[in-house]
Structures are given as C-alpha cells and as structure tokens.
Amino acid sequence: MKISYLASSVLAISLAVAAACGGGQPTTEPPVETAAPSSDMPDPPATAVPTSEPAASASAAPTAETPPPPPAKKAWKDMTADEKKKFMATDVMPAMAKTFGEFDAKEFGKFECVTCHGDAGKGDKATFKMPNPKLPKLDPKDGFKKHAAKHQKDLDFMMQKVTPQMAQLIGAQPFDPATGQGFGCAGCHEMVKK
Ligand code: HEC
Ligand code: HEC
Structure with a gap:
C-alpha cells in the first residue's frame, strides 16, 4: 500500500516535472496545479533546475531507494x-x-x-x-x-x-x-x- 502510493506519487511528480520542463519555461516555479499534492512535492530547488536532467534524477531518487516490490515468489x-x-x-x-x-x-x-x-x-x-x-x-x-x-x-x-x-x-x-x-x-x- 505504502509503496504503491509512493510509486504513484513519484510517477505523478515525474510527470509534473516532465510537463514543467517540456513547457520550456525553465526558470518558473512549478505550476500551481502540479503542487496540488503540495506537501509531497520535492524541494523547489530540485524542480526549478533549468535542465530536465537533474530534475529527473532528483525525482527518480526515491524510486531508487524504494526496494523493488518483492516478487510474488511462492514459499x-x-x-x-x-x-x-x-x-x-x-x-x-x-x-x-x-x-x-x-x-x-x-x-x-x-x-x-x-x-x-x-x-x-x-x-x-x-x-x-x-x-x-x-x-x-x-x-x-x-x-x-x-x-x-x-x-x-x-x-x-x-x-x-x-x-x-x-x-x-x-x-x-x-x-x-x-x-x-x-x-x-x-x-x-x-x-x-x-
Ligand atoms: C545442503 C546440504 C548439506 C547440509 C545442510 C550439510 N551438508 Fe555436510 N556435506 C554436504 C555435501 C554435498 C558434502 C560433500 C560430500 C562429497 O564430498 O561428495 C558434505 C560433506 C560433509 C563432511 C565431509 C565429510 C568427508 O568425508 O569429507 C562433513 C564432516 C559434513 N558434511 C558435516 C556436516 C555438518 C556437521 C553439517 C551441519 C552443520 C552439514 N554437513 C550440513 C551437504 C550438506
Ligand atoms: C546444495 C545441495 C542441493 C543441491 C545441489 C540440490 N538440492 Fe534439491 N534439495 C536440497 C535440500 C537440502 C532439500 C530439502 C529441503 C527441505 O528440507 O525441505 C532439497 C529438496 C529438493 C526437492 C524436494 C524433495 C521433496 O522431498 O520434497 C526437489 C524436487 C529437489 N530438491 C530437486 C533438486 C534438483 C532438480 C536439483 C538440481 C538442479 C537439486 N535439487 C539440487 C539440497 C540440494
């Protein structure tokens, strides 16, 4: 439950970041709509970075730390x-x-x-x-x-x-x-x- 919630919010954030970057307005703050799940947003500096690369890796970081869901292996x-x-x-x-x-x-x-x-x-x-x-x-x-x-x-x-x-x-x-x-x-x- 927790993991999938996290995963989906990470996904949402990455999409939001991607959208923000794709918008070609690198210096603006993330649009307000994307801040809807507000407290979950990564620190503004991370998303405000002009190029998409650091932003992507910043938003990908939680995924890397989250252990992959245990494969449904039979005992x-x-x-x-x-x-x-x-x-x-x-x-x-x-x-x-x-x-x-x-x-x-x-x-x-x-x-x-x-x-x-x-x-x-x-x-x-x-x-x-x-x-x-x-x-x-x-x-x-x-x-x-x-x-x-x-x-x-x-x-x-x-x-x-x-x-x-x-x-x-x-x-x-x-x-x-x-x-x-x-x-x-x-x-x-x-x-x-x-
Ligand atoms: C997963 C299976 C497995 C388990 C568990 C296991 N063994 Fe073994 N044991 C083997 C195999 C395979 C050999 C090698 C036999 C050969 O040389 O072909 C071996 C060899 C040995 C030998 C060497 C005998 C010789 O003549 O060289 C001793 C002593 C031994 N085991 C003691 C133990 C003890 C004590 C335990 C528990 C702490 C244990 N084994 C647990 C599989 C196992
Ligand atoms: C390192 C030692 C080891 C090797 C190598 C090994 N096994 Fe086993 N195997 C065991 C042990 C120990 C058990 C019993 C596990 C338990 O206590 O339930 C077992 C159990 C099994 C069982 C279940 C038996 C039962 O009575 O339910 C099967 C089937 C089996 N092994 C197949 C294989 C096959 C096929 C291979 C080769 C591809 C293989 N094993 C190689 C140690 C080994």
Whole structure:
C-alpha cells in the first residue's frame, strides 16, 4: 500500500516535472496545479533546475531507494514438486555451486543435483528425497568431534556456510537444538542413531 502510493506519487511528480520542463519555461516555479499534492512535492530547488536532467534524477531518487516490490515468489514449503525442481535449478544450484566451488574448486568443480541428492537425484524417477544416505552419516556428539579430527575444515564450511545458506535459500529457520526444529545438517545428512 505504502509503496504503491509512493510509486504513484513519484510517477505523478515525474510527470509534473516532465510537463514543467517540456513547457520550456525553465526558470518558473512549478505550476500551481502540479503542487496540488503540495506537501509531497520535492524541494523547489530540485524542480526549478533549468535542465530536465537533474530534475529527473532528483525525482527518480526515491524510486531508487524504494526496494523493488518483492516478487510474488511462492514459499518453498508451498511449492509443488515441479516448482521445487525448478527452484533448485534456478536458485539453489547457482548459489551453492559458487559456495562449494570457492571452498574446493577441484572437488566441487562439477557440482550437480546428485552432489547433494545422491541416488535420489538420478534419472527419470528421481525423488530428491532428503536426507541423502550417500553423504557421510553424522555423529553430532561433542560438537561433531568424531568428524572434526579428520575434517575440521569441511566441518567449519558446513556449519558456517552451507547450512545457513541452504536454510536461507529455502526460507527455513536455522536448526535450533533446544527445540529440534529448523533446517540443519540433517536436512542433507543422515545422523547416527543415538
Ligand atoms: C546444495 C545441495 C542441493 C543441491 C545441489 C540440490 N538440492 Fe534439491 N534439495 C536440497 C535440500 C537440502 C532439500 C530439502 C529441503 C527441505 O528440507 O525441505 C532439497 C529438496 C529438493 C526437492 C524436494 C524433495 C521433496 O522431498 O520434497 C526437489 C524436487 C529437489 N530438491 C530437486 C533438486 C534438483 C532438480 C536439483 C538440481 C538442479 C537439486 N535439487 C539440487 C539440497 C540440494
Ligand atoms: C545442503 C546440504 C548439506 C547440509 C545442510 C550439510 N551438508 Fe555436510 N556435506 C554436504 C555435501 C554435498 C558434502 C560433500 C560430500 C562429497 O564430498 O561428495 C558434505 C560433506 C560433509 C563432511 C565431509 C565429510 C568427508 O568425508 O569429507 C562433513 C564432516 C559434513 N558434511 C558435516 C556436516 C555438518 C556437521 C553439517 C551441519 C552443520 C552439514 N554437513 C550440513 C551437504 C550438506
């Protein structure tokens, strides 16, 4: 509401400015009619500038600062299977390929659906079911101590980059150990049974 009101008043102002400039009377004050939404008018100096350029950019400024209206994107959890596939391809893959590639270009130079999904991401009958049993099974005991010994770097990468980014991509809350809710390691990896 607020945004569209702003947008339309900006438009009205730009039109008014354009009209004023087009009128070829650069030194005059803006016509009174255009001042109708009076308090909304930009400062007189901006509109009174003789050339149309600064005036245009002055009136365009609010538009630039106004965040573009959020695209009517469906939430991940509300998507159909097809929409999820598409979203994975258009949003998750590029972002995650970059993240993994920056971490280890050699290992993750080839980054595909199966990198995360394993066998569930293969072929026509792919279900993309998570977690992926082909990923290492995780033992969360003592801060993943078991994995830290050999894979501290991977562990840090998983905790600091992959998990928060994945949660963000699908609009999920990060895993909260207190409640057991949210997106965490178990969104991709199986965990050992305690
Ligand atoms: C960076 C890891 C990663 C990559 C790469 C990836 N996905 Fe996913 N995908 C996930 C995760 C994690 C989930 C589960 C999200 C959740 O918890 O809801 C998921 C879920 C899905 C689902 C929904 C499955 C279900 O049970 O509802 C589909 C479909 C899917 N992915 C398709 C794809 C396709 C197609 C590709 C390749 C273009 C792909 N994914 C690449 C991590 C990945
Ligand atoms: C979005 C999916 C995803 C999430 C979430 C995720 N991982 Fe991973 N993890 C992967 C992928 C993909 C690999 C690389 C597997 C490979 O090398 O092919 C991996 C590898 C690892 C490895 C390296 C194992 C090895 O043998 O090199 C460890 C350790 C690990 N993850 C721990 C974690 C922990 C701990 C968390 C939670 C903080 C976590 N992961 C969350 C997808 C994920």
